[in-house]
Amino acid sequence: MKYIDEYxxxxxxxxxxxxxxxxxDPGRSYHFMEFCGGHTHAISRYGLEDLLPANVRMIHxxxxxxxxxxxxxxxAAIALAMRPxxxxxxxxxxxxxxxxxxxxxxxxKAAGADIRMxxxxxxxxxxxEAELEREVVFFAIGFETTTPPTALALKAxxxxxxxxxxxxxxxxxxxxxIQNILxxxxxxxxxxxxxxxxxxxAHVSTVIGTEPYEFFAGEFQKPVVVAxxxxxxxxxAILMLVRxxxxxxxxxxxxxxxxxxxxxxxxxQAEVANFFELRESFEWRGLGEVPYGALRLRPQYVxxxxxxxxxxxxxxxxxxxxxxxxxxxxxxxxxxxxxxxxTVCTPDTPMGSCMVSSEGACAAHWTYGRFRExxxxxxxxxxxx
Amino acid sequence: xxxxxxxxxxxxxVANGRVDLSHGAGGRAMGQLIxxxxxxxxxxxWLRAGNDQSAFSVPGGRMVMTTDGYxxxxxxxxxxxxxxxxxxxxxxxxxxxxAVPLYLSASFIIEEGFPFADLERIAQSxxxxxxxxxxxxxxxxxxxxxxxxxxxxFISTAGVxxxxxxxxxxxxxxxxxxxxxxxxxxxxxxxAVMSKHENLEFDTDIASDSAALHGLVADxxxxxxxxxxxxxxxxxxxxxxxxxxxxSQSRVGFRIDEDKIPLKPxxxxxxxxxxxxxxxxxxxxxxxAVVAPEGANAVLATMRAHPLGSxxxxxxRVVADDNCFVQMTTSFGGGRxxxxxxxxxxxxxx
Numbered sequence: 001m002k003y004i005d006e007y008x009x010x011x012x013x014x015x016x017x018x019x020x021x022x023x024x025d026p027g028r029s030y031h032f033m034e035f036c037g038g039h040t041h042a043i044s045r046y047g048l049e050d051l052l053p054a055n056v057r058m059i060h061x062x063x064x065x066x067x068x069x070x071x072x073x074x075x076a077a078i079a080l081a082m083r084p085x086x087x088x089x090x091x092x093x094x095x096x097x098x099x100x101x102x103x104x105x106x107x108x109k110a111a112g113a114d115i116r117m118x119x120x121x122x123x124x125x126x127x128x129e130a131e132l133e134r135e136v137v138f139f140a141i142g143f144e145t146t147t148p149p150t151a152l153a154l155k156a157x158x159x160x161x162x163x164x165x166x167x168x169x170x171x172x173x174x175x176x177x178i179q180n181i182l183x184x185x186x187x188x189x190x191x192x193x194x195x196x197x198x199x200x201x202a203h204v205s206t207v208i209g210t211e212p213y214e215f216f217a218g219e220f221q222k223p224v225v226v227a228x229x230x231x232x233x234x235x236x237a238i239l240m241l242v243r244x245x246x247x248x249x250x251x252x253x254x255x256x257x258x259x260x261x262x263x264x265x266x267x268x269q270a271e272v273a274n275f276f277e278l279r280e281s282f283e284w285r286g287l288g289e290v291p292y293g294a295l296r297l298r299p300q301y302v303x304x305x306x307x308x309x310x311x312x313x314x315x316x317x318x319x320x321x322x323x324x325x326x327x328x329x330x331x332x333x334x335x336x337x338x339x340x341x342x343t344v345c346t347p348d349t350p351m352g353s354c355m356v357s358s359e360g361a362c363a364a365h366w367t368y369g370r371f372r373e374x375x376x377x378x379x380x381x382x383x384x385x
Numbered sequence: 386x387x388x389x390x391x392x393x394x395x396x397x398x399v400a401n402g403r404v405d406l407s408h409g410a411g412g413r414a415m416g417q418l419i420x421x422x423x424x425x426x427x428x429x430x431w432l433r434a435g436n437d438q439s440a441f442s443v444p445g446g447r448m449v450m451t452t453d454g455y456x457x458x459x460x461x462x463x464x465x466x467x468x469x470x471x472x473x474x475x476x477x478x479x480x481x482x483x484a485v486p487l488y489l490s491a492s493f494i495i496e497e498g499f500p501f502a503d504l505e506r507i508a509q510s511x512x513x514x515x516x517x518x519x520x521x522x523x524x525x526x527x528x529x530x531x532x533x534x535x536x537x538x539f540i541s542t543a544g545v546x547x548x549x550x551x552x553x554x555x556x557x558x559x560x561x562x563x564x565x566x567x568x569x570x571x572x573x574x575x576x577a578v579m580s581k582h583e584n585l586e587f588d589t590d591i592a593s594d595s596a597a598l599h600g601l602v603a604d605x606x607x608x609x610x611x612x613x614x615x616x617x618x619x620x621x622x623x624x625x626x627x628x629x630x631x632x633s634q635s636r637v638g639f640r641i642d643e644d645k646i647p648l649k650p651x652x653x654x655x656x657x658x659x660x661x662x663x664x665x666x667x668x669x670x671x672x673x674a675v676v677a678p679e680g681a682n683a684v685l686a687t688m689r690a691h692p693l694g695s696x697x698x699x700x701x702r703v704v705a706d707d708n709c710f711v712q713m714t715t716s717f718g719g720g721r722x723x724x725x726x727x728x729x730x731x732x733x734x735x
Contacts, residue, residue, distance in 0.1 A: 001653050010718040017718075047719020096407070096727075110405040119585060231717045347727035348413045368721040371710050 007230030008046070016235045017051040023242050029055040032241050033331055034199040035178060037064030037359025038229040044364035046231040049372070056238065059193065060361035062177055062329040063201060065142040066093045067353045067360045068284045071317040073170055074099035077139055080168070080312055081105065081113040087131065088168075089124035090139040092117045093357045098350055100317045121153035128157070128165035137306045141170045145203040147295065148268040151275045154297075154304055168306040169296050171276065174204045175212045176293035177284065182220045184287075186332050193331045197241040199234060200226035202256055209264030213252045221250045228256040275301060285319070285353060286329030325352035328361050335362040336373055342366060397421035411621030411667075412725045435556050435634055437478040437617070440548055447548040451478040455540040460503065463577045464592030465669075467540055468511035473597045473669060475544040476518055477618040480599040481672065483554050483606050484546035489515060491542050492526040496535040504538065518597040520544070546599075549606060558614040559635035563703040564681035566674045568601065568688055569594070569696040570647040571624055575666035576655045585659075591651050596670030601693045605674065608687035612680020617673050625664040625723045627673050628711045638706025641723070643716045645700045665726040675703060 024030060034040055040060045043049060049058065062068050078099055081088040088105070095106040095117060109115040114134070118124050121138055128136035140150045150167060157165040178198065186192045200213055205226045213224045223244035227237030237255045244251060254260055275298060282294030297305040306312060319325060323345070324338035335341050335354070345351040347363050354360035358367065397417055407414040424432050431439035438451035455471045465473075471491060479486040491511065495504065515522050573594040580589045598618065605613060615635075619627035624646075628639050648663055656663045670693065676684045681699060688694030701713075711723040 001650055001657065004654075004657060008717050010716055013718050045721060046715045046717035047721045048717070050719035051717075106405045106407065107403065110403040346413075347724075348407075348417075363727075367724045367727075371708070371712055371720070371722055 004230070007228070007232045009232060012232055013051060013235055016232070016239055020056060020235070020239050020242055021053045023239070023246060024053050024056050025246065026055065029057065029194075030196050030242055030245060031057050031059055031194045032197050032199060032238060033059040033061045033181075033195050034234070035061040035063040035174065036199075036201045036204070036229075037067065037357065037361075037364075038202055039199055039227065039234055040064070040361055040364050041359050042229055042231050042234050044368035047368070048231055048234060049369070051235065052238065056242065058238075059195065059331040060328070060335075060364075061198075061331060062181070062284070062286055063143065063174065063204075064354070064357050064359040064361075065146070065172070066097055066357035067325065067329060068172060068177075068286060069094075069097065069141055069170055069353065070283045070285045071099055071319060072283070072314040074105070075103070075317050076312050076314045077168060078103055078105060078108045078113070080137060080306065080310055081108055081115050083310070085135045086310075087114045087116060087127060087134040087136045088139055089116050089118045089127060089136060091119075091141070094139060094141065096350060097353050097356050100315075121149045122156075125153050125156055125162070125165060128162050129160065132164055134164060135310075136165050137168055137310075138165070139168050139170070143172060143174050143201070143204050144207045144272075147171045147272050147276065148207065148265075151271040154275050154301065155271070157304065158301075163303075166304045166306040166309050167297065168312070169276070171295040172282065172284065172290075173293055173295065174201055174208070175215075176290050177287060178213075179216055180284075180287050180290050180293065181330060182216055182222065184330060186330055195222060195331065196245050197223040197225070197250075199237045199241070200224045200252070202227060202229045202233070202259070205256065205260045205264065207265050207268050209262050210252050210254050210260060211262050211264070217250050217252045223250045223253070225253045226256050226260055228259065274298075286326035320351050323352040325354045325362070328354055335365040336370075338362070342370065407727070410726065411626050412727055414727075435630070436482065438482050438484075438544075440482055440484070446550065448545060449479055449482045449484045449548060450543065450545050451475060452541070452543045453478060455542070456536070457578060458536060459578070459581050460507070460537050462581045462593055463589075464574075465595040466507055466510055467538065468507035469514045470593075470595055470669060471540045471542050472511050472514040472518065472520075472522075473595045474618075474620065475542040476520055476597040476599055477669075477672070479544045479546035480597075480602040481554075481616045481618055482546070482548060483552045483602060483610065483613065483616065484548045485603065486518070486520045486544055486546040486599050489520055489522045489542055489544045490524045491522050491540060493528070494535050494539040494541070495527065495529050496537055497529060497532040499537055507538065514597070518599065520597075520599075549610070552606060552610050554613060554615045556615055556631065556634040557636070559631055559637050559675045559703045560614065560677070561637060561703050561705040562678050563614055564676045564678055564685075564699050565628070565639060565641060565701045565703065566676060566681065566685055566688065566697055566699050567624065567647065568598070568672045568674070568694045569670075570649045570652065571619070571668055571671065572652045572656060572663035572666035573649065574669040575623070575661075576652050578667075579659065580655065587655070589651060589655060591649070591655065594668055594670035596693055598670065598672055598693060601688065601691045602672070604687050604691050605684055609676065609680040609684040612677040612684060614675040614677060616675075619668050619671060619673055621667050622726055623663070623665040623667060624673060625662070625711070626725050628723065629709075629725050631673075631675065632706075632709040632711055635703075636707075636709060638704045638709055639701055639711040639723075640704050641701030641711065641713045643713050645698050647696045647698050662726075664723055
């Protein structure tokens, strides 16, 4: 597969791994957070951890749109979908995300709700056009990558005069989340997580560029390397981060130069700005209320805003108290530290959202990496002995 | 820290739960439905063996019987249709016991309003497929349901065959050291069907690999029957589901090598942009054989000499593993688990 295989070349990977091993100072450890679920997925799917020296460790970040959606938003979507006039269109990943009391969109569908899985916002728009008697709501989630397509769907709906199409907006913003993690007590005061640098988002950065990361690279003195989602991209970014740490630098570097520029896709940014505005505050699963961390439709598009149009309420809903998704999303815990991991919580019967999407840290570790737990157990045993 | 990761499953909530789409996707949820509802109700040794067919003794030898339902959407796809799939799929379930398929049945559940022309096209291609395979359809049934109560046409089949004397393939027979052989490129059928799926249409030359495998199996049995531990056709859930099934039934693990798995570049590309793992994508004309090490070369050579096995490859080995993990060395150089798919496999969203 041309233009793909080049970025998965095992020989180049070994060479980069050798360079990392040679540069990594054995007298210290390196902890890098990959923000994006796409990177988490690549690290797990290609077994990248096996190529890194023991003192270079990756911490999974909160960059999985399904994972950071709070339970209350799922409950609100289910309540909406149960209304007889509503057709709720959603990406497949959301179907199995657990709501309160073991509910999910998949179960609501089996119970009779009209919920359709779509592959793009335009599919939802087509359904609205074809079924004018239905109220078609698109369950919009995702970071800056998926916001422009939602804006375009809205633009098309307005141009076509579609009165039966609306959006349940849950779009969230990456820089706000990174800042939230860096300002959290875990990092600043308690020192429960040590983060020496970030592998910065791939697709998100194609839209927003590298410029938005300059602030926290400087303010928090953490290097950021924006990297593509292929495994060679990730391992090269890790090498660049090790170099920065060794040199005492904290710069924003761009590994993903084939797609990312400093300013990003200004046309997409403009489309988003036309239709969306910042929410003063929005709850993220795991991070809690994040100021200016999410978007909503501008007031002039209230007719297309499902929350307003159907007077939706987001009920206060708590995660299962034993579920460690919150701590895992902040990088404080590893998936296997959670009591539920692999016992009652597996991808088939997820208790927390990190176990649902393949980009979630728990699902990635369960699906691709859980064989390492035994090896780790042996290591721990030796350390104690 | 939670170290021992058991293969725990929450119980099926029969009192309050409902069937959802994941219960038909070939993953763990489906296995749980079958065990929790059907096996519990029908319980016997044959079902407990967990094969796609069951063998039983009759005067004159051992017979196998299977049944299968077909609900593919769309009904017509590159390389076949629901009818050819029904014939090939049923024959293959018989053949995976090493048996010679003899007779088929076919029942049709047809939705009111379904065009005669489509029904004839399906029936004609089923007739042609069964004649080509030499396995006649000798009985059937027809039901029509109201519009909206089915999706065009559903086909349900049964098949019977005879097992050659002395051959006994069992799902729990894989042993550490055994070779794992795949008969050809993976994922062709699933990608061909998806390319015609509503909302997902894309242009591709990929055709379904739908084919009857009993000829290939007969050659394999003749060349190395005593060494073949078991065979499976990796349909729904792909080779990932098949290897995991065998692993749990034989209480072993697998170590496979990503570089050795035959995969067409166009299938790899389609999976890439759909966000699918080809290991989870359905095949309809491929088999996975677990073969004792001493017979592996002979069986592999025989497979490669057959048109339906020309790309056969030895992709890994059975290993001892209490966790029954299917592990793979990736082309990138790291290790990973190859797991069952969870629920319906769908493109990732970003």
